[in-house]
Amino acid sequence: MPLRTLETWPHGAIMLDAQHTRFALWAPDAFYVSVELEDGKSIAMLPQAEGWFETEVKCPAGTRYRFNIDGEMDVPDPASRAQAADVHGWSVVVDPLAYPWRHSHWQGRPWHEAVIYELHVGAMGGYAEVEKHLPRLAELGVTAIELMPLAQFPGERNWGYDGVLPYAPQSSYGTPEQLKHLVDCAHEHGLAVILDVVYNHFGPDGNYLDQYAAGFFQEDVHTPWGAGIDFDRREVRNFFLDNALMWLLEYRFDGLRLDAVHAIDNPGFLQELAQRVRQQVDTGRHVWLVLENELNQASLLKQDFDAQWNDDFHNVLHVLLTGETDAYYSDFAKEPTAQLARCLGEGFVYQGHTTRHGHERGEPSGDLPPTAFVAFLQNHDQIGNRAMGERLHQLCAPQALKAATALLLLSPMIPLMFMGDEVNASEPFLFFTDHHGELAEAVREGRRGEFADFAAFQDPERRDRIPDPNALATFKQSSPALADHPHAELYRHLLNLRHTHIVPHLPGTVALGAQVLADGAVSARWRLGNSSLLQIDLNLSTTAVDHPAAAHVLFQTPAEHGAQLPPYSARVTLSPVGEHP
Known part of the structure; x- marks a missing residue:
């Protein structure tokens, strides 16, 4: 990968050769900016057009530095590639080409092969500790790990959504080279690696941008985290676009999950990000772009992005499995079985329908392929946003969870699990x-x-x-043991069925609709790309439902019951080409 120049990547410290580094800072509200080195040297930066300051300094990789604004305030580089310690301290010059990649031939995996395992690097012990789980996950049938956000945040522990230095991987997890080693090792095991990135806000501690670049923000635009980010400004837009490209090109991540894009009031930015990525990654390389988007904007999934996290899938199943209808679950309390049928047949439940707040949410999604939706029974939010962090197996009947797991892992949607799901981890998150x-x-x-x-x-x-949240014990309780458990055999078996019988034929799959069989029971069908028919019958109620089995049963739980779907059951059938209506 060629080194970038000021013209193509202006933010931050860019090494020009082994001994020289170019520093650039966008500080339109500053009169004077200097680079301060840890050895005591102070180098004035030359003012440029549009509020830029830049200079070239003789200093190698590993040099610690920071910027001084108007002789009054020392700040870290907002595009720091690494921090020596925390978000308030020294930034570190990083050589992006120093790591010797062992699997540079890796081209990724097609999106339809994705089986995603979301994890928190800190809770698993850091980059090096995560590596130890890669063989186990690959053997289980996982094809991709998704790392919760890594951008440097205040303190030693955090979910990652309080990051303030988007270019710097969290120092308490390991070095940038150790992160690259993790990605390299994942590729060795055939695992793609997705990174969760946060482009909608900065955390509440350690962000100094408003002190010298107030134009980075729109004070008249409010988000849950403060003033909105002004993506209309080219300097701001490039700050995030280049960050996305850094993770994909320099760290060789295989995809990005964009957090809460409903808080980014600029569709043009999202479209430009997708287009820049598609233009700059190597031809033939598979790179995935996935959204979290409460607005359910199906239009973004038609061309620019591969998929969206389908919260509707989780929410309606959670109501059916647990009976909970508090807060946002109340949007799924009325006719949840019909909502589940809509979800399985059309993707989103909310496609312009009115929420409990009286707002219309969503766009029609029935013409999208099932692989445009990432389905999950749990994720970091849905466990961690519970007051006590309970996991689903602690909230519902085990037979019901087994049936729902069959739906998750054998439906044509892209399945995602959260760390510990596969072993029924007892630890909360x-x-x-x-x-x-x-x-x-x-x-x-x-x-x-x-x-x-x-x-x-x-x-x-x-x-x-x-x-x-700030107690060390709270963090320690959230570290899963991940010891082997009989539940893992269910995941292993279902994922083997998925990879053998379903994944090869997912391209071209079309949903054929779903019907309500009874309260808590649905039947959904899909025509796979080879014209075979996949059918999933699910009963999450306490009452048996009359529904004859089709031929060619691929999986069922509990055991064969003939013409009935017993309580808490799932039946999956796959009819070969020519053997179905």
């Missing part, structure tokens, strides 16, 4: 941070206030027992 002082108190009280609308936490004393 709690919300954790490492803030201090007034911010820590605000986060603690804000976290407890989030559950005031939940029936189980109406009592303030009960809310006070919600774990403190």
Whole structure:
């Protein structure tokens, strides 16, 4: 990969050769900017057009530096490639070509082969510790790991959504070279690697941009995290576009999951990001772009992005499995069986339908392929946003979970599991941070206030027992043991069936609709790309349903019951070409 120049990648410290580095900072509100080196040298940066400052300095990789604004304030490089410690300290010059890739021939995997395992690097012990799980995950049938955000955040522990230095991998997890080694090792095991990136906001501690580049933000645009980011500005837009390309080209990630793009009020930015990625990755290389988007904008999935996390799939199944209807689950409390049928037959449940807040949500999605939707029974949000971080197997009947797992892993949607799902991990996944002082108190009280609308936490004393996000114990409790468990054999068996019978024929798959059989019971059908017929019959109720089995049963739980779907059951049939209507 050729080194970039100021013209093509202006933000941050770019090595020109082994001994020289170009520093560039967009600081339109500053009069004077200098580079301060840890050895005491101070080098003035030359002002350029449009608010840029730049200079070239004789310094090699590993040099620690920061910027000084107007002789009054030292700040880290907002495009720092690595931090020596935390978000307030020294940035480090990084040589992007130093790592000797062992599997540079890797071209990724086609999207339809994706079976995704979402994990938190910190909770699993850092980059090197994650590597130890790669053989096990590959053997299980996983084809991709998805890392929760890595951008440097304040403190030692955080979910990652409080990152403030998007170019710097979190230093408490390991070095940039160790992260590249993790990606390299994943490729050795045939695993793609997806990175969750946060382009909709910065965290509440350690972001200095508003001190010297207020134009980075739109004060009249409000998000849950503060002022919106001004993606109309080319300097701002390039800051994030180049970040995406860094992860894909320099770190060789195989895909990006864009967090909460509904908070990015600029469709043009999303389209440009997708187009830039498609233009700059090597021809023949598979790179995946996946959205999280509460707006259910099916239009973004027709050309620019491969898929969207389908929260509707999770939410309606959660209601059917647990009976919970608090807060956002109330949108799925009315006729959940019909909603599940719509989801299986058309993708989204909400396709312009009205939510509990009276807002229309979503666009028609029935013409999208099933692989445009990432399905899951759990993820970091859906476990971690519970007050006590309980996992699904602790909330519903085991037979019901087994049936839902069959639906997840054998439907034509792209399946995602969260770390520990495969072993019914007993450990919770709690919300954790490492803030201090007034911010820590605000986060603690804000976290407890989030559950005031939940029936189980109406009592303030009960809310006070919600774990403190800043306590070290909260983080330690969230580290799963991942010991072997009989449940893993179910995942192994189902994923073997998926890879053998379904994945090869997913391209060209068309949903043929789904019907309600009874309360809690549905039947859905898809015509696969080779014209075979996949049918999944699911009964999550406590009552048996009359529904004869088709021929060619691929999987069923519990055992054969003839013309009935017993309570908490799933039956999957795959009829060969020419043997179905």
